[in-house]
Amino acid sequence: YLALAKGSLVEGNALIIPIAHTGSFISASDAARTELLRYKTALNKCFNDQQMQTVYFERHVTRGAGPQSVHANVQVVPIKSTVTCKEVLTEFQKAADARHFAFQEVDPATWASSIPEGHNYFYVETSDGKGLLFHSHPAQAMPDIRPSFGREILASLMKMPHRFDWNNCLTDTRTETADTRRFAENFQAYDFN
Numbered sequence: 001y002l003a004l005a006k007g008s009l010v011e012g013n014a015l016i017i018p019i020a021h022t023g024s025f026i027s028a029s030d031a032a033r034t035e036l037l038r039y040k041t042a043l044n045k046c047f048n049d050q051q052m053q054t055v056y057f058e059r060h061v062t063r064g065a066g067p068q069s070v071h072a073n074v075q076v077v078p079i080k081s082t083v084t085c086k087e088v089l090t091e092f093q094k095a096a097d098a099r100h101f102a103f104q105e106v107d108p109a110t111w112a113s114s115i116p117e118g119h120n121y122f123y124v125e126t127s128d129g130k131g132l133l134f135h136s137h138p139a140q141a142m143p144d145i146r147p148s149f150g151r152e153i154l155a156s157l158m159k160m161p162h163r164f165d166w167n168n169c170l171t172d173t174r175t176e177t178a179d180t181r182r183f184a185e186n187f188q189a190y191d192f193n
Contacts, residue, residue, distance in 0.1 A: 002039055002187075004180055005075065007166030009151055010158070012047065012183060014076040016040075016056075024060035024072045024121075026112040033112070036074065042190040043076055044127045050186070052078040053085050054127040057150035061120045062138045077154050085126035091157045092124050092132055092150075101143040103132035124150060 005013040016039045018025065018032035025036055040056060047054045055077045079088065096103050103124075106114065108131040115121055121135035122145045136142060146152075148164060155164040163169050171179070 002043075002076075004176075004183055005166070006176075007169040007171075008179070009077055009155060009160070009163055009166070009169065010079070011179065012052075012076075012078040012186075014043070014183070016074040016076060018072055022072050023062070025058060025074060026060070026115055026121075027117070028072060038192050039076075040125075042187070042192055043078075046187050046190040047078040048127065050078070051081045053081055053083065053088070054078055055085075055088055055124065055150075055154060056126075057122070057124040059122045059145060059147060059149065061142055061145070062118060075150060077151075079154065079158060083157060085128040085130060088126055088154070088157065089124070089130055089132055091153050095149070095153050096134065096143075099144040101134055101145075103134050106131045106133045122149065 001017055001019060003015050003017060005015050016036055018028045018035070020029060020032060022028045022032070025033060028036075040054075044054050056074050058072070058074045060072070093103055108125045108129055111123060111131055111133050114133070115135045116137075118138055119135045120138055120142050121133060123131065123133050125131040134143075134145070148166075151166070152164040155161050
């Protein structure tokens, strides 16, 4: 399903979440992965029609006996088209370099099949069909990829570093309700449900 993120980075910041509990989309059912792709296609069209690019990212980390990412979710962040998809991916590469790990370029259609089961990963994709992936075995030390990693990169790129922590972006119920209605109205023509 699709839900707006609490403490949105920008208007339209959403989450794609499988209904069935799973720790990551690579371990999700075929039906859940198909729904994820359908949402990405619809969101790309919706935001493109608003002159925006779309960035998607997912972080999955296992520690000990189970996943640290309790329930799979893919963050959806629309960005103004004044920031190119290439600039987004370049910023993620720079952040990885600064944290001493490397992303590999991957095809969004096949990246999930390249990760061995149980591996930790961070994946980012842009609406122009490009993706970056880092993955490691759970026994290896995970680099500094905090839960806020993707949000920090995008907040910095959009010159809103004060918004990297979602707690700084919480709004009252009235504002959340208005944002949800506005998003639903904008997305209605693209919704496949």
